Each structure stands twice: as C-alpha cells, then as structure tokens.
Amino acid sequence: MSIRFGTDGWRGEIGIDFILANVHQAIIAVGNFFFHKYRQGVLLLIGYDTRFQAQRFARYCAEQLSWLGHRVLLANKPITTPVLSHAIRHLQAAGGIMLTASHNPPQWLGIKIKNEYGSSAPASDTAWIETLIGKETKPFAKGCWQIKDFDEVYLQAIHNRVGAVFMNQPGQKVIVDCLYGSGQGYFPRLLANYGWQVKEIHAEINPAFGGLNPEPIAANLRDLQKAVLQQQTVGLALDGDGDRLGVVIESGEIITAQDIFLLLLYHLVENKQKCGKVIKTFSTTAKVDLLARLYNLELIVTPIGFKHIAPLLIQEEKVVIGGEESGGFGFPDFLPERDGIFSGLNLLELQLISRESLPNLLNQLKQKLGPWHYQRLDLVCSPEQLECWHHKLNTIPAKIGEKIKRQEKMDGIKVHFSSGAWLLFRFSGTEPVLRLYCEGENPAEVDYLLSAAQDWLND
Numbered sequence: 001m002s003i004r005f006g007t008d009g010w011r012g013e014i015g016i017d018f019i020l021a022n023v024h025q026a027i028i029a030v031g032n033f034f035f036h037k038y039r040q041g042v043l044l045l046i047g048y049d050t051r052f053q054a055q056r057f058a059r060y061c062a063e064q065l066s067w068l069g070h071r072v073l074l075a076n077k078p079i080t081t082p083v084l085s086h087a088i089r090h091l092q093a094a095g096g097i098m099l100t101a102s103h104n105p106p107q108w109l110g111i112k113i114k115n116e117y118g119s120s121a122p123a124s125d126t127a128w129i130e131t132l133i134g135k136e137t138k139p140f141a142k143g144c145w146q147i148k149d150f151d152e153v154y155l156q157a158i159h160n161r162v163g164a165v166f167m168n169q170p171g172q173k174v175i176v177d178c179l180y181g182s183g184q185g186y187f188p189r190l191l192a193n194y195g196w197q198v199k200e201i202h203a204e205i206n207p208a209f210g211g212l213n214p215e216p217i218a219a220n221l222r223d224l225q226k227a228v229l230q231q232q233t234v235g236l237a238l239d240g241d242g243d244r245l246g247v248v249i250e251s252g253e254i255i256t257a258q259d260i261f262l263l264l265l266y267h268l269v270e271n272k273q274k275c276g277k278v279i280k281t282f283s284t285t286a287k288v289d290l291l292a293r294l295y296n297l298e299l300i301v302t303p304i305g306f307k308h309i310a311p312l313l314i315q316e317e318k319v320v321i322g323g324e325e326s327g328g329f330g331f332p333d334f335l336p337e338r339d340g341i342f343s344g345l346n347l348l349e350l351q352l353i354s355r356e357s358l359p360n361l362l363n364q365l366k367q368k369l370g371p372w373h374y375q376r377l378d379l380v381c382s383p384e385q386l387e388c389w390h391h392k393l394n395t396i397p398a399k400i401g402e403k404i405k406r407q408e409k410m411d412g413i414k415v416h417f418s419s420g421a422w423l424l425f426r427f428s429g430t431e432p433v434l435r436l437y438c439e440g441e442n443p444a445e446v447d448y449l450l451s452a453a454q455d456w457l458n459d
C-alpha cells in the first residue's frame with residue numbers, strides 16, 4: 001500500500017491500510033522529516049482521539065520517534081486536535097502528530113502532521129515526508145518520551161479570552177454533542193466554572209461511535225435535535241477530533257456551517273471591532289464574499305483544506321477569521337488552526353453580547369444579504385466509479401439543470417448559473433467520495449440543481 005497524505009494527513013481503514021506495518025513506515029518517515037528539517041532531534045508532541053486503538057498507535061509512534069532521537073511528549077488522554085496545536089505553540093515544539101481520522105467513519109484512523117505553528121503541515125512538507133517513506137534509517141541521537149497533560153494550558157488560554165463575558169451570565173444552559181469524539185469534557189470543565197449548566201450527549205468512548213459518523217452534519221445530529229427540543233436551549237456539536245462545529249438552535253433546526261461562518265464574521269466585526277482580511281475556502285458560501293464586501297474587508301479564497309488557510313492566518317498582517325464549508329473556523333489571535341470549542345464559545349458569546357437568539361441574528365443577516373440555501377451531497381463510490389466520474393468531469397456540458405454561465409477551477413470544477421446559484425464538483429481528499437456542493441436562493445432551486453447534476457453524472 002502506498003501511504004499518501006491527502007487534504008489533512010494520511011488516513012486508512014483500521015486493519016486494512018491502517019495497520020502497524022504502515023504506521024511504522026509513516027512515523028519513521030515523519031521522524032526523519034523533522035530531523036532533516038531541523039538537522040537535529042527536536043521536541044515533538046503526540047495527541048490522539050477516541051478511535052479504536054488510537055491511543056495504542058500513539059504510544060507506538062512516541063516510542064519510534066524517541067528511538068529515532070526526538071524528545072516526545074504524549075498526551076495523557078484523548079484530546080482534540082486544537083489542544084495539540086495549542087500545546088505545540090505553548091511548549092515551542094517543532095511540531096507534532098495527531099492520531100485521528102477527524103470526521104471520517106468509525107472504521108478509519110489517520111495521522112495529521114502539525115508544524116511548529118500548530119497548523120496542519122503544508123503540502124510541501126507532506127510531499128517531503130512521502131519521499132522518505134520506506135527509506136532505511138537508524139537512530140541519529142538519544143531520545144526520550146513522556147506522558148503529559150495538554151488540557152490545562154489550553155483551558156486557561158480560552159478562559160483568558162472569553163471568561164469575562166461568560167462569568168457575568170451564570171445560570172445559562174447549553175447541550176453539547178461530542179459524537180463520541182475527543183471533545184468530551186471540555187465544555188463542562190470550562191463553563192461549569194461560570195455557573196453554566198452543560199449537558200453532554202454521546203460523551204463516552206465507543207469505537208463504533210454508536211453507528212454515527214463523527215461529523216456534525218444533519219445525518220448525525222438527530223439525538224442532539226431531540227435533546228435541544230426537550231431542554232429548549234442551544235446545542236453545539238463537535239466532530240471526532242473537536243476541530244469542527246455544528247449547531248442546533250432552540251427550534252430543533254440545524255444551522256449550517258455557512259450560517260455559522262456568517263454569524264462569526266458578524267460577531268467579530270460588530271462586537272469585537274476586528275478588521276482585516278477574511279479567508280474562506282472555494283466551497284464556502286458566496287454570502288461570505290458579500291458580507292466581507294459590506295464591511296469593506298478584503299476576501300481571500302483558497303482551495304479546500306485548512307492547511308491552505310493556516311499559513312495566511314500566520315503571514316497576513318491582519319485577518320478577522322479563516323473558515324471553511326465543513327465547519328472549521330480559525331481565529332488568528334487564538335490559534336492558526338480551526339477549533340470547534342473556541343468557535344462554539346464565540347457563538348455563545350455573540351448571543352450573550354447581542355442579547356438576541358441565533359435565529360434572530362440570522363434573520364437580520366438574511367435581510368442584509370438576501371436569502372440563501374446551501375447543501376452538500378457526498379456520493380460514496382467505488383474506485384471504478386471515481387475513475388469514470390473523473391473522466392466525465394473533463395467535459396462540462398452547456399447546461400446542468402440550468403444554462404451554465406461560467407466555470408471556475410481552483411479545487412474541483414465550479415459552475416455558475418445566471419440566477420446566481422452555483423454547483424461545485426470535487427473529489428474528497430480524505431475519502432472515496434465525490435462531493436457536490438450547491439448554493440442557491442431556496443431549497444427548491446438547490447434540490448433541482450443537485451438532482452440535475454446526479455442525472456448528468458449517471459447518464
């Protein structure tokens with residue numbers, strides 16, 4: 001099996017591709033990469049989520065990296081990816097690895113590589129790692145590894161940023177769906193200090209993830225919707241490694257990651273007086289462009305994957321927010337990495353400061369920006385089918401449901417229609433899936449375009 005790093009790290013099915021022999025090859029290549037990059041053994045941190053055997057593999061990686069000559073700190077429990085990123089910065093480590101398959105189905109596991117900023121390693125680094133896979137090696141120094149708590153400094157950093165607002169509002173309630181991932185326990189630990197009631201669901205270790213996929217999208221949030229309706233309070237959901245956010249409002253409706261992005265941008269500008277650039281990925285709602293324009297903020301669009309946003313959070317002088325369609329949002333004055341917990345707290349903070357519910361705030365935005373409806377369809381397919389669709393997408397017809405006005409290629413192929421609607425065809429870089437992303441004015445238009453796209457693909 002060849003080990004390939006996709007949108008964020010290397011992923012494989014446990015027991016099929018993600019087996020000890022392959023993990024061994026990958027981690028030795030990672031260890032060699034850090035040695036070549038810094039010309040010496042360095043401090044590397046290791047985290048892991050709640051997936052089957054993630055802790056065991058993480059320990060194996062700690063042993064191998066220290067055998068090679070690095071100093072390694074291994075998390076003492078499952079942590080979120082942003083906790084690892086924060087610890088890398090706090091301890092000035094050269095980087096780290098996270099054993100996780102993020103939002104992918106339970107049978108998957110993977111390795112995300114982090115650089116010294118705590119961000120996902122750029123493609124140039126992972127390409128370098130790929131060239132080192134399978135190369136013979138020997139230890140280059142004397143290393144060591146130890147177990148360490150990374151949570152405390154992270155929780156303190158969050159408290160320093162948002163504590164004041166939350167402290168003044170005791171007695172509030174929130175429900176958190178951990179989707180059996182490693183985001184368990186953080187909200188209670190943070191908010192209980194401020195007199196909040198936090199109820200967590202799916203907050204236990206369950207390698208089968210209760211039959212759900214740990215991705216905070218509609219298909220996996222039914223239990224959260226029920227709990228929200230019972231408790232009449234807002235619900236937050238995290239993905240498997242806590243870097244993405246999903247939200248259910250008091251009515252039981254899910255608000256999409258596009259809505260969350262717009263609300264966060266509104267909050268940062270209106271309530272926190274932030275100014276600077278706005279960064280979004282190619283698949284994210286066009287309403288972000290419009291809101292940025294209304295606020296006179298420059299917009300930068302990147303390919304999909306937070307690894308494209310993270311360097312801009314570091315290099316650009318001023319950035320308000322960087323966000324992506326899949327629910328990952330990064331705040332440059334906190335971390336150059338997305339964080340579901342910090343994003344969720346910012347949304348709660350928006351409600352507290354504005355004394356408005358999220359649906360009211362969204363309605364206000366709709367008045368400003370006009371209506372929108374956004375949907376993503378994931379077409380799971382065999383390698384043969386993928387090949388066939390790759391071929392098909394080489395020639396886009398003049399019409400898919402509606403006449404196509406123009407095409408745009410950055411990551412996949414986006415077609416724009418005269419109505420202002422658009423449709424993006426893109427192959428996932430983390431799983432065997434063709435993703436169709438569509439945005440229009442209303443659900444009927446989006447449904448129509450998505451089914452026209454499927455008809456054309458299957459024709």
Ligand SMILES: O=P(O)(O)OC[C@H]1O[C@H](O)[C@H](O)[C@@H](O)[C@@H]1O
Nearest residue numbers: 007008102305306326428429430
């Ligand atoms: O659509 P995919 O290529 O599967 O990628 C979806 C997501 O994968 C990973 O989680 C990346 O870190 C994200 O930045 C990206 O949005």
